[in-house]
Amino acid sequence: MVDALTKLGKSHLDRRSFKPIYFQLSELIQNLIEDGELSPGAQLPSERELMGQFDISRNTVRLAMDYLLKAGLVYRLPTKGTFVASGKMPYGLYGLSSFTEDMTHLGRKPGGRLLDFSVITPAPRIAQALRLSNFQQVFKIERLRLADDEPMALNTSYIPEHLCPNLSPADLEAKNASLYAIFEKKYGLMLWRSERVVEPVIARDYEVELLEVSPRSSLLLVEGTTYLVEDQPIEYVKVIYRSDRFQFSIHALRRPNQRTEES
Structure with a gap:
């Protein structure tokens, strides 16, 4: 968890970009997954941690996570959190x-x-x-x-x-x-x-x-x-x-x- 937060902490969201904030966040996480920085099974930060890390709303975090879920890049386990999925x-x-x-x-x-x-x-x-x-x-x-x-x-x-x-x-x-x-x-x-x-x-x-x-x-x-x-x-x-x-x-x-x- 700390490792994922540390890796994400090196990135930032551009609030002047035409890209929605949730999409930028999903891209940051997707790039870390595809570059091998986050391995299959690695747990992602919680909603609260991502909200604090990037100063964004809960709804923005959920939109980003939903995007990653639909792309098959992550999966959720009830009461445990969100994890990096195995590759397609x-x-x-x-x-x-x-x-x-x-x-x-x-x-x-x-x-x-x-x-x-x-x-x-x-x-x-x-x-x-x-x-x-x-x-x-x-x-x-x-x-x-x-x-x-x-x-x-x-x-x-x-x-x-x-x-x-x-x-x-x-x-x-x-x-x-x-x-x-x-x-x-x-x-x-x-x-x-x-x-x-x-x-x-x-x-x-x-x-x-x-x-x-x-x-x-x-x-x-x-x-x-x-x-x-x-x-x-x-x-x-x-x-x-x-x-x-x-x-x-x-x-x-x-x-x-x-x-x-x-x-």
Whole structure:
């Protein structure tokens, strides 16, 4: 606590700036976090200490803290205070891997809770993406994905029933269960590629409760289709990620025939 106050004490707020005071304070703290001056788990000064340090109102301090909370840079523990959060997990869109595989690669403990396992007639849009006839059904699998026991994402997969006969909840409730591993090991299916669309969404009550985020928080929706080597659709998936815990990276290559000769 004293260390955080000491580091902040070297900074000042410019009351003549066009930037609001709360934003300047949030920037000071954000810079200390991103520069490694404040490590994950470090406790921030209390509201009263920040009010005294910078001669600002309680409301200004709360606005700054709320900004940092929404950015995923800090977290609050009731009766204990505000602490620096761990950095966002990088999540690439250039490889086809499961959540379990990605969390293991990042050194996190993957986990999950099965929320729904049912056989349904899919909506026309999903049936079209999976190239199903009017009467073919799918497994609907909804899971809450965890990393180190912290809620990270809501995953809903639609799997053609005829491609994975006898798929059961027990398959998905096993320790470190991976749907992609089930495809490959239980059914001998070879995954090839996926098409995904990413867009921001606002958390509804259902996501607020399960992901443990604030009402109307910004989330990231990743939606699309996964294909087998024969270009046969095997999964239509919708994953809602916490935007305060994930940052997506995209790797793009320029094809040779797109390059223009220098004049």
